[in-house]
Amino acid sequence: MRVLGFLAGVASATAVSPSVCGSHPETVPDCDKPDLGSCGNACCVAELSLSTAPLQAYTDTKSALMSLLSDGFSYVTGGDPNPGDDLRPYNVTKPKNFKFIFQGRHDAPKYKGPNADILDFAIYESGAGSVLRMFSLSRIHGALGDHGQNYKTLAFLAQKLESNSKPTPVHGCGLPAAATVQRASLFLQQRSVLDLSTPPSSSVCGASPTKVPDCDKPDFGSCGNACCLAELSLSTAPLQAYTDTKNLLMTLQSDGFSYITGGDPNPGDDLRPYNITKPKGFKFIFQGRHDAPKYKGPNADILDFAIYESGSGSVLRMFSLSRIHGALGDAGQNYKTLTFLAKKLDGSEKPTPLYGCGLAIDSEIQEYVQ
Numbered sequence: 001m002r003v004l005g006f007l008a009g010v011a012s013a014t015a016v017s018p019s020v021c022g023s024h025p026e027t028v029p030d031c032d033k034p035d036l037g038s039c040g041n042a043c044c045v046a047e048l049s050l051s052t053a054p055l056q057a058y059t060d061t062k063s064a065l066m067s068l069l070s071d072g073f074s075y076v077t078g079g080d081p082n083p084g085d086d087l088r089p090y091n092v093t094k095p096k097n098f099k100f101i102f103q104g105r106h107d108a109p110k111y112k113g114p115n116a117d118i119l120d121f122a123i124y125e126s127g128a129g130s131v132l133r134m135f136s137l138s139r140i141h142g143a144l145g146d147h148g149q150n151y152k153t154l155a156f157l158a159q160k161l162e163s164n165s166k167p168t169p170v171h172g173c174g175l176p177a178a179a180t181v182q183r184a185s186l187f188l189q190q191r192s193v194l195d196l197s198t199p200p201s202s203s204v205c206g207a208s209p210t211k212v213p214d215c216d217k218p219d220f221g222s223c224g225n226a227c228c229l230a231e232l233s234l235s236t237a238p239l240q241a242y243t244d245t246k247n248l249l250m251t252l253q254s255d256g257f258s259y260i261t262g263g264d265p266n267p268g269d270d271l272r273p274y275n276i277t278k279p280k281g282f283k284f285i286f287q288g289r290h291d292a293p294k295y296k297g298p299n300a301d302i303l304d305f306a307i308y309e310s311g312s313g314s315v316l317r318m319f320s321l322s323r324i325h326g327a328l329g330d331a332g333q334n335y336k337t338l339t340f341l342a343k344k345l346d347g348s349e350k351p352t353p354l355y356g357c358g359l360a361i362d363s364e365i366q367e368y369v370q
């Protein structure tokens with residue numbers, strides 16, 4: 001069966017790299033974890049245990065990225081600013097003993113160049129070996145589903161490192177959302193009701209995040225880079241929620257926000273014709289950016305949004321990813337960006353963190369308290 005599947009994949013996709021799921025994912029190994037909108041767009045966070053120490057694990061993974069050019073992989077460095085990959089001088093111990101961080105890309109035939117999927121990696125020490133945290137994000141706006149490509153990309157790379165193990169999915173990768181929903185209700189109960197004041201004008205945490213509201217959820221490497229996935233309940237129906245959020249992105253230009261559309265291919269934002277019911281009744285999907293003074297243009301954080309129906313209202317799923325290579329920490333910026341938007345939509349609500357947003361540190365602190 002396996003051989004037949006393999007041959008079918010080859011026949012239907014000549015000249016396509018074996019790292020690509022393509023139009024017949026059922027015939028390609030490791031394309032069995034399709035994701036739908038876990039990061040607004042489709043995404044996958046997975047971890048791979050390695051017997052090698054962090055430095056060796058870093059060297060091997062970076063070499064693999066650089067040697068798999070014909071399979072669409074590449075290693076990303078340079079630019080301005082140009083953070084290094086070596087975290088060892090910073091003695092990071094929480095939430096993990098992170099030693100290296102780096103970025104890559106994965107091209108597929110229809111999605112390459114500026115549309116290539118983003119890969120973020122962080123390596124932490126674990127016993128005598130290491131854990132490679134791997135993240136793949138469908139890059140183009142409107143990418144609700146990935147046909148299994150994000151997990152496939154990570155599994156393909158993992159095979160080049162240690163042939164016998166597969167990366168373990170942590171978030172996205174088609175994992176059921178049950179765990180995160182429970183977590184959400186916990187946070188809803190704990191949510192403060194003291195946020196009715198009008199927010200200050202700045203959407204940036206900057207150099208003194210402790211002095212800026214909502215910069216209290218710094219993240220470290222949850223997506224290889226820092227990231228935050230959060231949800232906001234809205235009383236408006238999906239179409240209205242979409243119109244309001246999109247308008248907001250377009251009007252908050254001086255706060256660094258923008259709305260992304262166009263390009264080739266150019267998927268639309270309206271998911272209603274597809275009658276999606278699982279894992280959520282997704283109705284709209286769209287993308288934005290958030291510039292901060294040092295991180296703008298190609299380094300601007302990526303924002304992905306998906307809206308699903310909930311009763312007579314909607315839920316706005318919001319995702320912010322620190323864009324530049326080497327961004328282990330965000331000084332609270334990803335959650336701040338989403339909260340800044342949320343307050344303009346519904347002044348009484350803060351988005352509920354679901355993944356990233358410093359949750360890994362929070363849960364460690366809770367363990368200490370108990």
Ligand SMILES: *[C@@H]1O[C@H](CO)[C@@H](O)[C@H](O)[C@H]1NC(C)=O
Pocket residue numbers: 089090091
């Ligand atoms: C990290 O630890 C080393 C060795 O203990 C020390 O010399 C160095 O100053 C520390 N660096 C930071 C940024 O704390």
Ligand SMILES: *[C@@H]1O[C@H](CO)[C@@H](O)[C@H](O)[C@H]1NC(C)=O
Pocket residue numbers: 273274275
């Ligand atoms: C979605 O539902 C509508 C109304 O029931 C139907 O006309 C349409 O064909 C469906 N579209 C898809 C892609 O299934």
